[in-house]
Each structure stands twice: as C-alpha cells, then as structure tokens.
Amino acid sequence: MWVQKEISLPSKPRGFHLITTEILKKMPIIKTINIGLLHVFIKHTSASLTINENADPSVRTDFESHFNHLAPENQPYYIHTLEGSDDMPAHIKSSVLGSSVSIPISNGKLNLGTWQGIYLCEHRDRGGSRRIVITINGN
Amino acid sequence: MWVQKEISLPSKPRGFHLITTEILKKMPIIKTINIGLLHVFIKHTSASLTINENADPSVRTDFESHFNHLAPENQPYYIHTLEGSDDMPAHIKSSVLGSSVSIPISNGKLNLGTWQGIYLCEHRDRGGSRRIVITINGN
Amino acid sequence: MWVQKEISLPSKPRGFHLITTEILKKMPIIKTINIGLLHVFIKHTSASLTINENADPSVRTDFESHFNHLAPENQPYYIHTLEGSDDMPAHIKSSVLGSSVSIPISNGKLNLGTWQGIYLCEHRDRGGSRRIVITINGN
Numbered sequence: 001m002w003v004q005k006e007i008s009l010p011s012k013p014r015g016f017h018l019i020t021t022e023i024l025k026k027m028p029i030i031k032t033i034n035i036g037l038l039h040v041f042i043k044h045t046s047a048s049l050t051i052n053e054n055a056d057p058s059v060r061t062d063f064e065s066h067f068n069h070l071a072p073e074n075q076p077y078y079i080h081t082l083e084g085s086d087d088m089p090a091h092i093k094s095s096v097l098g099s100s101v102s103i104p105i106s107n108g109k110l111n112l113g114t115w116q117g118i119y120l121c122e123h124r125d126r127g128g129s130r131r132i133v134i135t136i137n138g139n
Numbered sequence: 140m141w142v143q144k145e146i147s148l149p150s151k152p153r154g155f156h157l158i159t160t161e162i163l164k165k166m167p168i169i170k171t172i173n174i175g176l177l178h179v180f181i182k183h184t185s186a187s188l189t190i191n192e193n194a195d196p197s198v199r200t201d202f203e204s205h206f207n208h209l210a211p212e213n214q215p216y217y218i219h220t221l222e223g224s225d226d227m228p229a230h231i232k233s234s235v236l237g238s239s240v241s242i243p244i245s246n247g248k249l250n251l252g253t254w255q256g257i258y259l260c261e262h263r264d265r266g267g268s269r270r271i272v273i274t275i276n277g278n
Numbered sequence: 279m280w281v282q283k284e285i286s287l288p289s290k291p292r293g294f295h296l297i298t299t300e301i302l303k304k305m306p307i308i309k310t311i312n313i314g315l316l317h318v319f320i321k322h323t324s325a326s327l328t329i330n331e332n333a334d335p336s337v338r339t340d341f342e343s344h345f346n347h348l349a350p351e352n353q354p355y356y357i358h359t360l361e362g363s364d365d366m367p368a369h370i371k372s373s374v375l376g377s378s379v380s381i382p383i384s385n386g387k388l389n390l391g392t393w394q395g396i397y398l399c400e401h402r403d404r405g406g407s408r409r410i411v412i413t414i415n416g417n
C-alpha cells in the first residue's frame with residue numbers, strides 16, 4: 001500500500017520545532033499498517049528534518065545555539081552572500097541535518113523511541129511556510 | 140515482501156562500532172531478495188547510525204576524536220545540562236549522523252561497497268543497550 | 279514495482295557536483311510511477327550524497343570551503359593518516375553528509391522543490407569514478 005500527501009507547514013521562527021503530531025494527524029492510515037515505513041521529505045534547501053528529543057525544549061534551544069557555531073554567518077570565505085547572512089549557513093545546516101527522515105511503522109504505530117520526535121529545523125530568519133511530502137509504504 | 144525485527148544491541152563503550160555482521164545475522168531473509176532495501180533505525184536520541192570504513196579501526200578512533208571537537212562537552216551556551224556533560228553533545232552528534240541508514244539489496248546480498256560497514260555510534264559514556272528496528276522491503 | 283540499476287559516475291574533482299540530470303537519465307521509468315520513492319546510494323566511504331541548491335554554483339563552492347573547516351586535514355589527533363591528508367577528513371564528511379538520499383516520486387516526477395538538486399560530494403583529491411546504486415519502488 002502506498003499513500004502520499006504534500007502539505008504546507010505554517011511559517012515557524014528560526015530554530016528547531018517538534019512536528020510529530022502535525023505529521024501523524026495527516027496520516028491516520030498509519031493505524032491500518034502492520035509493517036511499513038514513513039518517509040518525510042522537505043522541499044527546501046534552507047530548512048531540514050531530523051529526529052531528536054521530544055521532551056525538554058532546552059534541547060531544541062541548544063541545537064539552535066550549536067548549529068550557529070557549526071555553520072556561522074559571515075564567514076570570510078563565503079561567496080554566496082547576496083541572499084543575506086543567514087542564507088549560506090542555512091544551506092550548510094540543511095545538508096548536515098538532511099532533507100528527509102524515515103521511520104518504521106509497526107503494528108499500526110510509528111515505531112519511535114520514547115524520547116524521539118520529528119524536528120522541522122528552520123534555518124532562515126524568515127523562512128515562510130514549508131512544503132513537506134509524506135509518503136507511507138507498507139502492508 | 141515486508142520483514143521487520145526489533146532487537147536490542149548489548150551495551151557498547153562510547154565510540155564507533157561496526158555492527159554489519161550483527162544486522163546480517165538477524166536477517167537471513169536477505170538471501171531470498173532480488174531487489175530491495177534494508178532500513179535500520181535506532182530508537183534513541185543519544186546514539187546514531189552511519190556507514191563508513193569497515194577495515195582499519197583507526198578510522199573509528201578518529202571519528203570519536205573528531206566528533207568530540209565537532210560537538211564538545213561543556214559549551215558555555217548549553218542550557219540542557221542536567222543529564223551530564225556528555226548528554227547535549229550526544230543529542231547533537233545523533234542528529235548530525237542520523238538515526239537511520241538504508242542500503243540497497245541486490246541479488247540476495249546487501250549491496251555495500253567493499254569498504255563500507257554499518258556503525259553504531261554510541262555518544263553517551265554509559266548508554267546501555269540500544270533498541271534497533273530492522274525493516275526489509277523487496278521482492 | 280521495483281527497479282534497480284548500478285552505475286559508475288565518471289571521476290569528478292574534489293568538491294560538490296550536481297548529478298540530478300545524470301540520475302534521471304538512467305531512470306526513465308519514473309514517468310510511469312504514480313507514488314513511490316527514489317533511493318540513491320553511494321558505495322564509498324570518502325564521497326557522499328546530499329540534496330541542496332541547484333542554481334547558483336557559488337553555493338557548491340562555499341560547501342567545499344566550509345566542509346574543509348568542519349573536517350580539516352592534518353588534525354593533530356588523527357591517527358588514520360597513511361592514505362593521505364585528505365583521507366580521514368573525507369571519511370568524516372562522508373558520514374556527516376550521508377551515503378544515501380531518498381526522494382518522493384509523485385505523478386511520474388521526482389518531487390523535488392524548485393531549488394533542490396542531488397549533489398555528489400567528492401571528498402578526495404583524486405577519488406576516481408564512483409559507484410552508485412539507484413533503486414526505485416512505487417506503483
């Protein structure tokens with residue numbers, strides 16, 4: 001069985017945001033799947049998806065702080081600077097974190113660990129709404 | 140055809156560990172698959188999975204050294220510090236490396252390159268045993 | 279439906295290279311798929327795959343500059359040094375960026391965002407040709 005939906009996530013501030021509940025709401029079909037995979041893909045190069053801690057929001061704050069060290073703005077060697085100082089770091093963070101996550105489905109549920117959630121990582125100051133493609137394959 | 144197993148990998152020391160053989164032993168069904176994909180998922184946010192060199196163990200040692208530079212302990216800007224100095228770096232490394240790998244299956248074999256192996260990346264000092272979900276889809 | 283091809287990409291200089299067109303040319307079958315996933319896997323540990331900006335080549339130049347800062351050559355703590363100063367950084371970059379990308383197929387097309395392309399990331403000075411496995415599953 002294949003199911004696919006393309007959705008827009010409303011604009012979020014720069015930083016790391018839990019979207020597990022938003023994804024699950026769009027895909028009630030998961031309940032009917034015994035074994036399968038959920039694939040979530042973001043159609044942008046300055047925002048990304050990852051899986052990390054779903055409880056303490058301080059983890060998401062520290063992600064934002066640390067990724068700003070890992071890919072700082074205004075590096076003297078950047079030549080792609082016309083779209084703003086947050087643009088080139090956003091591209092780098094997007095590839096370091098990745099544009100998709102895939103998660104097993106088991107017995108009608110997303111088989112995440114207790115502390116895992118899906119993050120939308122917004123790397124631009126004003127990224128706007130973001131397009132996501134959700135694909136489920138299973139039986 | 141869909142096959143899925145959830146297993147526990149015994150506790151490993153902080154660092155990078157080859158687990159290709161352990162994964163293959165759990166999935167003898169690979170031999171019967173002509174074309175497909177193997178998906179391996181780790182149900183934790185302080186350990187991760189990646190694919191890298193399967194031969195010289197010095198690569199794994201250098202991974203541990205370098206990732207400790209890439210996401211150091213005790214950064215002054217960390218606010219998520221209650222679970223120990225190794226915790227926040229573990230979350231960051233986990234998202235940089237990723238919580239899953241997917242590998243083609245071709246003619247009854249995992250189609251890895253000659254030098255590729257699957258790494259379990261243990262980012263905590265005492266991470267304990269780790270839950271892994273292995274999913275195979277193919278025909 | 280499952281389709282899989284293993285191909286060699288000709289040798290490319292160290293740096294980041296768009297390969298979307300090369301991948302699509304090998305997989306005309308995409309046109310016949312309504313819902314599915316494209317999986318691209320690189321069989322090497324010193325080159326990688328990622329998705330990023332497909333327009334301005336300065337983004338690819340800045341990727342090369344920045345990843346050379348993120349995983350520099352000749353770090354004093356590297357012990358895996360026999361294969362050249364570009365070797366250990368290549369392994370690290372390869373795991374940070376990843377050995378596969380997977381992209382939704384929708385209505386006979388690869389469902390990438392307007393600005394997204396597939397990059398082959400060549401991390402060695404003389405990496406030679408690179409083996410890629412392309413797998414499509416869909417209906």
